[in-house]
Amino acid sequence: MESIAQSPWAALAYLVAGICFILALRGLSSPSTSQRGNRLGMIGMTIAVVTTLVTHFPHEVARTGAFPGSAVFPDPVAAGEIFVAILIGAMIGIVTARRIPMTAMPQLVAAFHSLVGLAAVLVACAAFLNPAAFGIADLVVPLIGAPFESIHPVSRIEMGLGVAIGAITFSGSVIAFLKLNGNMGGKPILLPARHVINLGLLAAILGLVGYFTQDQSPWIFWTVTVLSFAIGFLLIIPIGGADMPVVVSMLNSYSGWAAAAMGFTLHNSAMIITGALVGSSGAILSYIMCKAMNRSFISVIAGGFGGDAGGGAGAAAAVDRPWKRGSAEDAAFLMSQAEQVIIVPGYGMAVAQAQHVLREMADKLKGHGVRVKYAIHPVAGRMPGHMNVLLAEANVPYDEVFELEDINSEFAQTDVAFVIGANDVTNPAAKTDKSSPIYGMPILDVEKAKTVLFIKRSMGGVGYAGVDNEVFYRDNTMMLLADAKKMVEEIVKALD
Amino acid sequence: MDFISILSVFVLACFVGYYVVWSVTPALHTPLMAVTNAISSVIIVGALIAAAAGSVGSAGEASKWLGLLAVVLASINIFGGFAVTARMLAMYKKKAR
Numbered sequence: 001m002e003s004i005a006q007s008p009w010a011a012l013a014y015l016v017a018g019i020c021f022i023l024a025l026r027g028l029s030s031p032s033t034s035q036r037g038n039r040l041g042m043i044g045m046t047i048a049v050v051t052t053l054v055t056h057f058p059h060e061v062a063r064t065g066a067f068p069g070s071a072v073f074p075d076p077v078a079a080g081e082i083f084v085a086i087l088i089g090a091m092i093g094i095v096t097a098r099r100i101p102m103t104a105m106p107q108l109v110a111a112f113h114s115l116v117g118l119a120a121v122l123v124a125c126a127a128f129l130n131p132a133a134f135g136i137a138d139l140v141v142p143l144i145g146a147p148f149e150s151i152h153p154v155s156r157i158e159m160g161l162g163v164a165i166g167a168i169t170f171s172g173s174v175i176a177f178l179k180l181n182g183n184m185g186g187k188p189i190l191l192p193a194r195h196v197i198n199l200g201l202l203a204a205i206l207g208l209v210g211y212f213t214q215d216q217s218p219w220i221f222w223t224v225t226v227l228s229f230a231i232g233f234l235l236i237i238p239i240g241g242a243d244m245p246v247v248v249s250m251l252n253s254y255s256g257w258a259a260a261a262m263g264f265t266l267h268n269s270a271m272i273i274t275g276a277l278v279g280s281s282g283a284i285l286s287y288i289m290c291k292a293m294n295r296s297f298i299s300v301i302a303g304g305f306g307g308d309a310g311g312g313a314g315a316a317a318a319v320d321r322p323w324k325r326g327s328a329e330d331a332a333f334l335m336s337q338a339e340q341v342i343i344v345p346g347y348g349m350a351v352a353q354a355q356h357v358l359r360e361m362a363d364k365l366k367g368h369g370v371r372v373k374y375a376i377h378p379v380a381g382r383m384p385g386h387m388n389v390l391l392a393e394a395n396v397p398y399d400e401v402f403e404l405e406d407i408n409s410e411f412a413q414t415d416v417a418f419v420i421g422a423n424d425v426t427n428p429a430a431k432t433d434k435s436s437p438i439y440g441m442p443i444l445d446v447e448k449a450k451t452v453l454f455i456k457r458s459m460g461g462v463g464y465a466g467v468d469n470e471v472f473y474r475d476n477t478m479m480l481l482a483d484a485k486k487m488v489e490e491i492v493k494a495l496d
Numbered sequence: 497m498d499f500i501s502i503l504s505v506f507v508l509a510c511f512v513g514y515y516v517v518w519s520v521t522p523a524l525h526t527p528l529m530a531v532t533n534a535i536s537s538v539i540i541v542g543a544l545i546a547a548a549a550g551s552v553g554s555a556g557e558a559s560k561w562l563g564l565l566a567v568v569l570a571s572i573n574i575f576g577g578f579a580v581t582a583r584m585l586a587m588y589k590k591k592a593r
Contacts, residue, residue, distance in 0.1 A: 011497075014541075021535045022512055028520045028528050031588040038527075038581050041535055045574055052541045058548040078560075082547050085564045089571020096572070097579035105526055105580075112533045112577055115569045119539050122566035126546035130559035133549030134542075154499055252529050259536045260506060266545065267497050271538050273509040278532040280513030285525060378522065385525030389584055397591035403522050 018273030020044025120166030171232030253282025328490035338415035348421020534577025
């Protein structure tokens, strides 16, 4: 199967690019090596692009002259077009990357995933239309009719799967983007019989890809593409806002598998290695997120979580129970007298853009001789690691920020737990109430601290999971009802 | 490369990916997603091949333009992905002592 004439040097260069990508991810094992890792990633990408441009420099076949059809010349016009295309992409990419606020990172990542998906679809379409250029077809001259390019059966499967995964990544990411960006409500949209529809579509796609090996007709390829766009759309609309971290990770994984599938088509080791890396990365992140919510992957995909169901009764009961309200001055006094304060940030902090003033508060507390730490739940925020980035943006040193399992035992020896914009991840019902939708989810044990300060907009609202939080009504809890940013600003003033 | 050697590369890379990604610190999971996003745009290789292929006939012409469009999309991702990752990583600082 000597389908793609690849020089050994080019193959070697692609391998080096793949290794650069492995080392790029390896660098992320610690913040101190991460920047070097990112640079290795850029080097790897440069190697891959340059190698491709050298081995596939645009050329044209002479149509006139002494040897029509036999002489091949470099084509500077086509090369210029490619250069312009890269330039346009570079400008859009760099401007976006510079301007995007850190709170909008989940949307940005979803948007980027959709671009990978769409690019995979376009490459697969190009390969289908012009298979000879990719070296995946043989010219067949039948006894009757015109000669045509017959695509290798293995390549047809790879191409079919590539276009399907790419299309699912694209339409799924577009929906995830719209939901994260607030253009579309976070509530799940539940179609009747959606599981039947989705499974039917999936079976149709797989069946058609199988049939594609027997019959290279365009209608099969295009139907697979359209059905895949549809299934990506249908898969994500029933998934609620609370499950978005899983969805974003899952789409990350899909974009990797799409690249890998195209790598199989092109017999390109850089693409295959990268696809496998990204695919496993997204899959592992999805797994971590699911575990942090005690949900199975299947139940997330099935969707419907995070709507209004079940929340009504809990919220109504909430109003009747006694709870303590505190002021900014109370909070400032309690924290300035403390030995250790643990801050628990959640998505609400990001929404209120309170991370900078929060760090100011922490600095003031340190001035009072208080030890300040931050505790991050894996699903705090809308994507894995989102809170860490926001705190880093506010100049919080990363060695003050701790993961759940590293800090959870410390709450019992802590004077004040300061919860800002988090809710479900502190709910002890996850440990005790078997009927609770969040039962079994690992939580931060804030209620074990001597005092819990809980910033919340109002008592009425509930978290994404739509359940009431027992912590609000504890004797050692003081509710600070206000906008997160305003409340922290007042505390900072009171600390002077 | 025949199909089996490609498959071997793929399967081994999945294992490498599994171990490398588990070693990534959870604090850097957002940059991890941004950088994986950038590197998955290595799909630009396919886009460049399509865009550079001599366009013979209407199918060839269409294929070339699809390739060029894919080059634009993948470039947005490559430059945007690496730039935003660099921006995030530059923010992670140790305690100043």
